[in-house]
Amino acid sequence: MEPTQFSLTQSDIPRHYYNLVADLPTPPVPPLHPGTKQPLDPAMLEPLFPKGLIEQEVSGAAEIPIADEILDLYATFRPTPLVRARRLERALRTPARIYYKYEGASPTGSHKLNTAIAQAYYNSKEGVKRIATETGAGQWGTALALAGSYFGIPVTVYMVRVSYDQKPYRRAIIHAYGAEIFPSPSTKTNAGRQVLEKTPNSPGSLGIAISEAVEDAVTHPDTKYSLGSVLNHVMLHQSIIGQEAKKQMALAGDYPDVVVACHGGGSNFAGISFPFLRDKINGRQVRCLAAEPSSCPSLTKGEYRYDFGDTAELTPLVKMYTLGHDFIPPGIHAGGLRYHGASPLVSQTLASGLIEAAAFPQAEVFEAALLFARTEGIVPAPESAHAIRATVVEAKRAAEEGKARVILFNLSGHGQLDLGAYEAYQAGTLNGNGNGNGASAAAQAK
DSSP states (O other), X not given: OOOOBOOOOGGGSOSEEEOGGGGOSSOXXXXXXXXXXXXXXXXXXXXXXXXXXXXXXXXXXXXXXXXXXXXXXXXXXOSOOEXXXXXXXXXXXXXXXXXXXXXXXXXXXXXXXXXXXXXXXXXXXXXXXXXXXXXXXXXXXXXXXXHHHHHTOOEEEEEEHHHHHXXXXXXXXXXXXXXXXXXXXXXXXXXXXXHHHHOTTOXXXXXXXXXXXXXXXXXXXTEEEEOSSSSHHHHHHHHXXXXXXXXXXXXXXXXXXXXXXXXXXXXXXXXXHHHHHHHHXXXXXXXXXXXXXXXXXXXXXXXXXXXXXXXXXXXXXXXXXXXXXXXXXXXXXXXXXXXXXXXXXXXXXXXXXXXXXXXXXXXXXXXXXXXXXXXXXXXXXXXXXXXXXXHHHHHHHHHHHTOOOEEEEEEOBBOTTOHHHHHHHHHTOOXXXXXXXXXXXXXXXX
């Protein structure tokens, strides 16, 4: 029998987070104060984040120790599996060897728990009484709701309205974990009310939901804000994915020619790719490919410049690939990828040529997702399916060229709470980019 799974033991769980900043040829540029437009003093972030996370956000150290309390919770689901997708290889008739790292094995079904646990831990250490956050498709809100319950911290979630309506069971599981959840834009904040005054039927966006969560945090002294992607400390926490994958690829006797992950804000892409980028910076040949939706193409059509992370201009300005902080993407079912900008660290790696990016329309993504489900047995999250689509393209190219190629992709979550999207696709009511009547990304991005 040919080996399919490559398993680590709990003693192999990484004891440190890896920080790409330490190995970048050029240090990152600082964020700017939203009012003065001058470099931001990290102390100014204290109304939003606990000091432990701020220290990680600005750290230049290559390795950051993982606290024992965090490791204890990681050990309930890590290491996650690395699987050789042999049936997918046969279906594609490709000489490529395809592997996937399966983060859907976590209790909440995605990679988001890796940083949710860490963020809830650092908030609990400082006695924070409540955490406010946003969520797109709901994977992040679900993860932080569970992490908050682990540490006894109530969580308030502002969920993008279109996903709130599309995914009722995602709302149910967030409630089951003890968090409260509101559709965004909501009437609970000034930011939400202002949007609703102008656009009563607004589908919402992650930029709007971030504005609401930030406003909630800064107007309540017992509350901090938490973000599930984009920021440096989130990229740091997710690095355990790539660190484990490197060990597992060694067990398989392989090393990837290309590392693939879906991209919205950047957390799961950074999580699997940054440890391999360390090798690339040190001379190893490896490509890293970010796969994004063509309806929200921040990396492939965005501008690399300073921009706000939210719609109401409450956050610091960061240098990133952006479609503009007021961009409202179509209501695609990959709600976790509907963000106007990209992580500053991911953006810097793209600008410097260390990584590549490609965009795919929704219909092609679901086609690849069903192929994967019918060969490998896992129904992937719509977000993760973008990585599968990119993998299929790479595998077919290998077949056309007659060259063996090793492809590793991050299957960042399962799609068992996204089945309505699969029903719509198979019924023919899901269009190429949006959810029936969404405008094309190209038209909006111009």
